[in-house]
Amino acid sequence: MNTASWVLIASEAWSGALAMVQPLGGAVTAVVVGPRELADEVTASGSGDVLWLEPADGVPAEAYAGTLAAIVAAAAPRVLVSTYDPACRVVLGAASAQLHARLVPNVVGLAWAGDNVLVQRAAVGGATIETLSTDGPVAAIYAGDEVSLPARAPAPVRRLDLAPAEIRILASEPVAVATGLDDAERVVSFGRGVRAKDDVALVRGLAEALDAELACSMPIADDLGWLEKSRxxxxxxxxxxxxxxMAVGIAGAPQHMEGVRGAKVVAAINSDPDARIFQTADYGIVGDLYEVIPALIAEVHK
Amino acid sequence: MKAVVVYKWARNAADAIVRTDGSIDWRNARMAAGEDDPAALAAAKQIAADTDGTVIGLTIGDGDASWALARGVEQAVCVADAPNLADNGATAAVLAAAVRYIGDVDVVVIGDSKQEPGVAVALAGELGWPALVGLHSASMPAGQLQAVRRTVGEQQTLSLSTPAVLGMSAESDADQVPGMKELLAARKRPLTKVTLSDLGTPPVDLVSVGCRKPDSTPSRLFQGEPAQAAAQLVAALRAEGVL
Known part of the structure; x- marks a missing residue:
């Protein structure tokens, strides 16, 4: 039975994807698209063969999707895993089509059931874990957490030299990040639940009481301009x-929550008990922020 | 330039019911416009405007196909009997067959859905076209297809050759809701319905063998008098060691 697994890596989040295929027991091959340091990190996990491709200057990883897919398809692994990284997914899509694989997103676990692969995926926004079965090849997009891999004897790195397709980076500019926000211990953030620009002072007062940085949702900065875009x-x-x-008057759209996935504790204040943010927050107050914030400030100062 | 915008290609998971044993009741979840569909439509319209080209809508399943037609798209194709599939590759194969049915397509623009992040890339794979996903905007100045994406701390502008697939990622829940005039006009615009047998793509899917609830704790919500709720929240946050 073919038990080989290949893992596609193009960014720093890769350990969980690699750890997911190790219990399957077959040969593991990692394809790393990026700088040599990334390939060395993967190699140090001793997980099997490592193929490394360094994109040329001005060429994104996606430009190699077609040629990389042909290499993966020629090896015909039973399991192919990518991280959520956009470039990895593009390679996965190209390879999956050539392998005629079942492509499953949001995967958190893999196992064998006889000759079948069992795929565990987070479904309905993570509300349930569904197990799917197939007797064919599987292409999976990993959605679990990163893990700590034990150091093993490093595997050799084999460098790939491939021609890119016609995709180029025309310009690359830094996007400003507000000073103090990226390493803040506490952040108070607000959204459209705040009714007027003058009311931002109320939220700022809460941030000061909590010794927190102030941030906001995208429409507050982009559409209303109540806070600088870097925040x-x-x-x-x-x-x-x-x-x-602490999210104040923020509905909790997935686009917003992606930015705080690494927060230890999320607390939310929203007047709507069915607000989406309460599905992911650890704690919440259902109430009018204009009444709750003064009460919170008073409580913190007690 | 002929651009296809793919829309309403997934069920609205918010309407699915997860039972206490983790099993899913999809009966009330119809095909719905995804959160990234408005961004995909905006990009397709921009590309068409830059090239004096056309935008054709493509949708699958039992949803109301007028979503794009009421937002300025002149014609659409619907694969009405396409089922909902766990396999993003099989969904993409149906879409790819429909793109080939439309014919002579230069660019396919689709939402790069967070819930179904394999469809846009598998669609490119099925078509054998280059792709970029996670994009913020797209355009075609001076005959060159360009796309912009923002990652943490960086904004990139990229160019790519056609034909190509672009996966658009919305930055907010912005959607321009059409007025009555647009809704009425949508009814008169041509909608071509095709079937899976027309396309010759019988979909094969994985077999679901069970569900379970994830190991997580639900939110602790405090309600009632603001002072009391505030005291409870502050106490909980202090117990967590984050205050």
Whole structure:
């Protein structure tokens, strides 16, 4: 039975994906697209063969998807895993089509059941874990946590030299990150539940009481301009990892919550008990922020 | 330039019911516009505007296909009997067959859904076209397809050749809700319905063998008088060691 697994890596989050295939017991091959240091880190995990491709200057990893897919397809692994990284997923999509694999997203576990692969995926926004079975090859997008891999004897790195497709980086510019936000211990953030620009002072007062940095959701910075753009949290803004993230009047759209996935504790204040943010927050107050914030400030100062 | 915008290609998971044993009741979850569909439509329209080209809508399943037609798309194709599939590759194979059915397509623009992040990339794989996903915007100035993406601390502008697949990622829940005039106009715009047998793509899926609730603790919600709720929250946060 073919038990080989390949793992696609193009960014720093890769340990969980690699750890997921190790219990399957077959030969593991990692394909690393990126700098040599990344390939060396993967090699140090001693997980098996490592193929390394360094994109040329001005060429994104996606430009190699077609040629990499052909290499993966020629090896015909039973299991192919990518991280959520956009470039990894593009390679996965190209290889999966050539392998005629079942492509499953949001995967948190893999196992054998006889000759079948069992795929555990987070479904319905993570509300349940569904187990799927197939007798064919599987392409999985990993959605679990990162893990700590024990150091093993490093595997040799085999360098790939491939021609890229016509995709180029025309320009690359830094996006400003507000000073203090990326390493803040506590962050108070607000959204459209705050009704007027003058009311931002109320939220700022809570941030000061908690010794927290002030942040906001994207529409507050982008559409309303009530806070500088360098202070919005979300998919395309800041990704922060505070011990406490307090969301005030924020609905909890997935685009916003992506920016605080690394927060230790999320607390939310929202007047709508069905607000989406209460599905992911650890703690919440259902109430009018204009009444709750003064009460919180008073309580903190007691 | 002929651009296809793929929309309403997934069920609305918010309408699914997860039972206490973790099993899923999908009966009330219809196909719905995804959170990234408005961004995909905006990009397709921009590409068409830059090239004096056209945008064709493509949708699958039992949802109301007028979503794009009421937002300025002149014609659409619907694969009405396409089932909901766990396999993102099988969904992509249906979409790829429909793109080939439309014919002579230069760019396919689709939402890079967080819930189904394999469909956009598998669609590119099925078509054998280059792809970029996680994009913020796209355009085609001076005949060159360009896309912008923002990652943490960086914004990149990229170019790519056509034909290509672009996966758009919304930055907010922004959607321009059409007025009555647009809704009425949508009813008159041509909608071509095709079937899986027309496309010759019988989908094969994985077999679901069970569900379980994840190992997580639900939110602790405090309600009632603001002072009392505030005291409870502050006490809980102090117990967590984050205050």
């Amino acid at each position: 919005y949290v979300g998919r395309s803004g800041n990704h922060i990892t505070p011990a406490l993230y």
